[in-house]
Amino acid sequence: MQPRGRRMTLLPRRTLLIGSAAALAARGAAAAAPPFAGKQTAEIYRYRVGNFELTALYDGIWYRPITDTFIGNAPFAEVEAALADAFMPADKLATPFTALVVNTGKRLVLIDTGTGGQIASSAGVLRANLVAAGIDPKAIDLIVISHFHPDHINGIRDKDDDLVFPNAEIAVPAAEWNFWMDDANLTAAPADLKLAFRNQRRIFSGIAKNVTRFEPGTDVASGIATLAAPGHTPGHTVFAVHSADQSLLVLGDTAQHPAVFARHPDWQAAFDIDGAAAVATRKKLFDRAAADRMLVTGYHFPFPACGHLIKTASGYEHVPVEWQPNL
Numbered sequence: 001m002q003p004r005g006r007r008m009t010l011l012p013r014r015t016l017l018i019g020s021a022a023a024l025a026a027r028g029a030a031a032a033a034p035p036f037a038g039k040q041t042a043e044i045y046r047y048r049v050g051n052f053e054l055t056a057l058y059d060g061i062w063y064r065p066i067t068d069t070f071i072g073n074a075p076f077a078e079v080e081a082a083l084a085d086a087f088m089p090a091d092k093l094a095t096p097f098t099a100l101v102v103n104t105g106k107r108l109v110l111i112d113t114g115t116g117g118q119i120a121s122s123a124g125v126l127r128a129n130l131v132a133a134g135i136d137p138k139a140i141d142l143i144v145i146s147h148f149h150p151d152h153i154n155g156i157r158d159k160d161d162d163l164v165f166p167n168a169e170i171a172v173p174a175a176e177w178n179f180w181m182d183d184a185n186l187t188a189a190p191a192d193l194k195l196a197f198r199n200q201r202r203i204f205s206g207i208a209k210n211v212t213r214f215e216p217g218t219d220v221a222s223g224i225a226t227l228a229a230p231g232h233t234p235g236h237t238v239f240a241v242h243s244a245d246q247s248l249l250v251l252g253d254t255a256q257h258p259a260v261f262a263r264h265p266d267w268q269a270a271f272d273i274d275g276a277a278a279v280a281t282r283k284k285l286f287d288r289a290a291a292d293r294m295l296v297t298g299y300h301f302p303f304p305a306c307g308h309l310i311k312t313a314s315g316y317e318h319v320p321v322e323w324q325p326n327l
C-alpha cells in the first residue's frame with residue numbers, strides 16, 4: 001500500500017535496463033581496464049588435528065597419459081566412463097600433488113616432498129607455497145616418506161641436486177629401502193621401472209647414512225604413527241596423525257584420484273607393483289576410515305586433499321572438507 005501523498009514513478013522495465021547499462025558503460029569507459037592476474041594464488045590450506053597445526057601445500061598437477069593398459073582388470077570403456085562421470089579428460093589421469101607439514105608443537109614434520117619440479121612443468125611449486133605459508137625450508141626438522149616413487153621423494157633435492165631441507169632428518173619405510181636399494185631388484189626390473197631405481201640412487205646418494213629406516217607400527221614422531229599399506233609399492237606406508245581426541249589418516253597413494261579409485265576400489269592400476277595387495281590395502285583402510293568417520297588426506301586427492309570417505313553400494317565417495325576460515 002502506497003503512503004498517501006506519495007506517487008510512485010513507474011518506469012518501463014526496458015527503459016530502466018537500457019538506462020543502467022548506459023550508465024555502467026559510461027563508468028567503465030572512464031575507468032582503466034582491469035588487469036588479468038594470469039596466474040594462480042598461493043596454494044595453502046591450514047587446519048588443526050587436536051593440538052597440532054597442519055599445512056597442506058600444493059605442488060601442482062600432472063596429467064598422466066593413459067591407454068587401455070592403465071587398469072589391468074577392467075575394460076577401458078569402463079575407465080573412460082568413470083573419467084567422463086568425473087568430468088575428467090578421457091585419455092589422462094589428473095594427478096595433483098599435495099604434501100603436508102605437521103607442526104606438533106615440538107617438531108616440524110614434512111610428509112612427502114613433492115616433485116621437486118622434476119616430473120611435469122605444471123608441478124614444482126611446493127617450495128614457493130612453503131615460503132608463502134611462512135615456513136622456512138631450513139626449519140623443517142624431519143621428513144617422512146610414504147614410498148619411493150619420484151613424485152614423493154624428488155622434492156628432497158632441487159633441479160641442481162642441492163638439498164632443499166638441509167636441517168631435516170629423513171625417515172623412510174625399511175621395507176621400501178630394502179626393495180628399491182637392492183641392486184638385484186634393479187637388474188631384474190623392466191626398463192621403465194629401472195628409471196625409478198636410478199632416481200632413488202640419485203636422491204639418496206651422499207645422504208644415505210643420515211636416512212633412518214622405520215618399521216610399520218612404530219611412531220616417527222610423537223603423535224605420528226605408521227601403518228604398513230603394501231601394494232602400490234612393497235613398503236608403502238600410511239601415517240596416522242593423532243593429537244588430543246582427533247586424528248587424521250594420511251593415505252599417501254592408497255588410492256590416487258578418488259573419482260577413479262575410491263569409486264572403483266577394485267581397479268588395479270599399472271603403477272601398482274602388486275595390484276591385488278593394493279586393492280586389499282585400499283579397502284581395509286577405506287572401510288576403517290568410513291566406519292570411524294575419520295578425516296583423511298590423499299597425496300593425489302584434489303587440493304586441499306583432505307576430507308572424509310563414505311561407503312557406497314559399489315565403492316566409496318570422497319567428501320572434501322569445507323574451507324575453515326578459523327583454526
Ligand SMILES: [Zn+2]
Nearest residue numbers: 149151253299
Ligand atoms: Zn604418488
